[in-house]
Amino acid sequence: MLEQKLTLEMIESLCKRRGFVYPSSEIYGGFAAVYDYGPYGVLLANNIKAAWWKAMVQLRQDIVGLDSAIFMHPKTWIASGHVGGFADPMSECKECHSRLRVDHLLEAIDVVADEKMSEDEINALFDAHKSEIHCPKCGNSNFTEAKKFNMLVKSNLGQFTENWNADPSYLRGETCQGIYLNYKNVLNSCRVKVPFGIAQIGKAFRNEITARQFIFRTRELEQMEMQYFVHPDREMEEYERLREYRWNYYRDLGIDMNKLKWHKHENLVFYAKEAYDIEYAFPFGTKELEGIHARGNYDLTQHGTHSGVDMTYLDPKSNEKYIPHIIESSVGVGRSFLMVISDSYREEGEDHDKRVVLKFPKHLAPIKVAVFPLLKNKPELVSRAKEVFQELQKQWMCEFDDNGNVGKRYRRQDEIGTPYCVTVDFDTLTDHAVTVRDRDTMQQERVPLSQLQNYLTAHLSA
Numbered sequence: 001m002l003e004q005k006l007t008l009e010m011i012e013s014l015c016k017r018r019g020f021v022y023p024s025s026e027i028y029g030g031f032a033a034v035y036d037y038g039p040y041g042v043l044l045a046n047n048i049k050a051a052w053w054k055a056m057v058q059l060r061q062d063i064v065g066l067d068s069a070i071f072m073h074p075k076t077w078i079a080s081g082h083v084g085g086f087a088d089p090m091s092e093c094k095e096c097h098s099r100l101r102v103d104h105l106l107e108a109i110d111v112v113a114d115e116k117m118s119e120d121e122i123n124a125l126f127d128a129h130k131s132e133i134h135c136p137k138c139g140n141s142n143f144t145e146a147k148k149f150n151m152l153v154k155s156n157l158g159q160f161t162e163n164w165n166a167d168p169s170y171l172r173g174e175t176c177q178g179i180y181l182n183y184k185n186v187l188n189s190c191r192v193k194v195p196f197g198i199a200q201i202g203k204a205f206r207n208e209i210t211a212r213q214f215i216f217r218t219r220e221l222e223q224m225e226m227q228y229f230v231h232p233d234r235e236m237e238e239y240e241r242l243r244e245y246r247w248n249y250y251r252d253l254g255i256d257m258n259k260l261k262w263h264k265h266e267n268l269v270f271y272a273k274e275a276y277d278i279e280y281a282f283p284f285g286t287k288e289l290e291g292i293h294a295r296g297n298y299d300l301t302q303h304g305t306h307s308g309v310d311m312t313y314l315d316p317k318s319n320e321k322y323i324p325h326i327i328e329s330s331v332g333v334g335r336s337f338l339m340v341i342s343d344s345y346r347e348e349g350e351d352h353d354k355r356v357v358l359k360f361p362k363h364l365a366p367i368k369v370a371v372f373p374l375l376k377n378k379p380e381l382v383s384r385a386k387e388v389f390q391e392l393q394k395q396w397m398c399e400f401d402d403n404g405n406v407g408k409r410y411r412r413q414d415e416i417g418t419p420y421c422v423t424v425d426f427d428t429l430t431d432h433a434v435t436v437r438d439r440d441t442m443q444q445e446r447v448p449l450s451q452l453q454n455y456l457t458a459h460l461s462a
């Protein structure tokens with residue numbers, strides 16, 4: 001049998017059916033480009049964030065954590081360039097009034113349009129290729145001129161007048177600005193010396209014109225970012241080290257490394273030294289997963305100029321004064337989530353033996369162990385199984401299931417990626433052992449209850 005090619009629709013359907021991801025506000029018809037993480041989704045997302053935090057903070061003596069607020073002084077976004085330049089080129093189809101991203105329309109016919117291009121540059125490219133471009137919704141080829149649309153999301157936080165829109169507060173467009181603003185606080189309150197990094201996980205908001213590809217591009221997103229402050233002369237050396245560290249992170253996470261590749265940016269923003277993305281082969285194409293950029297001293301210089309605060313660093317040994325350069329690593333939780341599900345999704349077997357299984361790396365699996373009594377209507381089995389479950393759940397995220405037959409329970413646990421299922425049967429009452437079934441091999445093994453915790457500890461960390 002030919003293996004069916006994995007599509008985004010298959011992933012989206014599984015995510016909804018099994019409680020990983022739901023469209024936001026579904027009873028009201030949904031709310032475009034916003035998604036909710038369900039019971040298994042939040043567990044998977046938390047495990048992904050924990051793995052990132054471990055690699056970026058726990059295992060690093062030179063990196064500290066931060067959780068800055070979503071709201072910041074509005075001047076932050078002027079200094080960062082977002083008020084002036086955080087804009088996507090938008091056009092409207094004159095026939096069906098769909099709003100479209102011109103750089104994406106051009107990309108679809110293999111014309112490279114950079115998001116940093118000016119309105120005029122984009123329109124020149126757009127005009128030259130308009131006849132080849134068709135509206136993805138209605139197929140016509142009748143568009144308005146491209147206009148840059150600012151993506152910052154405005155709010156009236158702290159504004160009590162009718163015309164707050166003229167002087168808005170913003171929901172942060174990226175988490176790293178909170179890191180730059182706390183650079184001096186961290187230096188003054190913690191024992192860090194350049195080179196050092198600040199890591200943060202948090203929500204960011206972007207008025208994306210076209211939302212597409214499920215949780216790949218959303219208007220409310222969560223980022224995992226680390227900004228590393230270095231001596232100007234060591235920027236590129238540290239940059240190479242960070243690239244290597246981040247590449248190896250995916251190997252340790254358990255991702256198929258054949259699906260990852262480096263993509264070098266050809267058009268750099270004026271202050272950047274070098275920029276690479278790590279791309280992943282998603283079911284809808286090879287797309288950006290993570291950005292690793294050498295940003296020079298642009299960020300601290302901008303905030304120093306706009307705030308009037310001196311951002312220079314005084315080296316305690318050499319007494320040299322300088323503004324540190326920054327290299328950054330930035331990856332989305334949603335994109336990581338989509339990568340992990342895509343990477344783990346398998347359809348195996350044929351006909352009635354067919355199963356969908358998420359072969360998650362075990363440390364990322366939402367539920368580590370499921371415990372079943374063989375039969376629901378035998379109180380002695382149910383109470384013994386409950387005892388086993390209550391003991392295991394002290395250590396791992398576990399699930400108790402006595403619905404339907406054991407075969408159906410296995411299929412359900414396969415679809416949520418549970419590595420081990422433990423069944424209490426009639427023999428358990430006399431031999432004090434249980435059947436442990438492995439998700440990947442489907443092999444079953446008889447394990448004494450006295451050895452169960454050790455068995456699972458060893459196998460879950462293997």
Ligand SMILES: [Zn+2]
Nearest residue numbers: 093096135138
């Ligand atoms: Zn149209």
